[in-house]
Amino acid sequence: MEEAEEDLLAHMSFPPLHWKALRSTNPLERVNKEIARRTNVVGIFPTDKSVIRLVGCVLIEQDEEWQLGSRYMSLHSLATVMEAAPVGLLTDAA
Secondary structure, X not given: OOOXXXXXXXXXXXXHHHHHHHHOOXXXXXXXXXXXXXXXXXXXXXXXXXXXXXXXXXXXXXXXHHHHOOOOOOHHXXXXXXXXXXXXXXXHHX
């Protein structure tokens, strides 16, 4: 635990407003639940490609919702993080 302390507490370098959202796996669990719901409706897939196509479509829909619709963290609150981030952190990630 002591060796992983920096990784475990990385979310604390963000503003306290973001801590709960960063620790949560709710968005991922929600996507997995939607994939399971859609695949259960079909039941048996004729080919592997058909499963990949369906799951891909679900993921595309989710991506569009995250980009255009509701956001897990608001752009305003993320702007404060971007302003406070070290310059190297933003350029290294790109």
